[in-house]
Amino acid sequence: MLFWPSIAVCTLFLLGFLTLLWLCAIDLKLRLLPDELTILLAALGALFVWAAWPYAGPWYNGVLGCLAGGGSLLLVRTIANRLYGFETMGLGDVKLLAAGGIWLGLEASLMALCVGAFAGVLQGLITMMYMRKEKGKDIAFRDMTIPAGPGFCVGIAVMIAYTYRTMPLFMGAS
Numbered sequence: 001m002l003f004w005p006s007i008a009v010c011t012l013f014l015l016g017f018l019t020l021l022w023l024c025a026i027d028l029k030l031r032l033l034p035d036e037l038t039i040l041l042a043a044l045g046a047l048f049v050w051a052a053w054p055y056a057g058p059w060y061n062g063v064l065g066c067l068a069g070g071g072s073l074l075l076v077r078t079i080a081n082r083l084y085g086f087e088t089m090g091l092g093d094v095k096l097l098a099a100g101g102i103w104l105g106l107e108a109s110l111m112a113l114c115v116g117a118f119a120g121v122l123q124g125l126i127t128m129m130y131m132r133k134e135k136g137k138d139i140a141f142r143d144m145t146i147p148a149g150p151g152f153c154v155g156i157a158v159m160i161a162y163t164y165r166t167m168p169l170f171m172g173a174s
Helices: 004-030 035-051 059-084 091-134 149-163
Strands: none
Touching: 004 035, 004 091, 004 149, 035 059, 035 091, 059 091, 091 149
């Protein structure tokens, strides 16, 4: 029985979630997603897909997920920037979803985008209610600015957990 793939998969899984948590905390505090951490998430994802083969699917699914996740958010960003006339979303969010796509593959990366957008809306509503109740500020939802990274981190984490929920813990065990 080979246990090293299981140890590697579990370690990479944990490191990936910790990196997402770290990215989320930094974006909430500084409104910034450092490239170094996004690259770390992408590298951990590539190693995870390699260590979890065949449960993670073929390697090119990660490439397609990277292109689909990052590309679709880049398209949304480009359209929104032109419509509103200012930067609506940073490129860090695009890179984050591209890195998450390596972990998730084509279909799940697009689902992570949707789950992340929904989580961002919930974050905005909670922030708005807090500001109205605790701070006494009457702010409209459309006038709020919140970092998008935490929502996308939640979307990626939820979809990683969902996508790999049936993967056996000890792949070498029979």
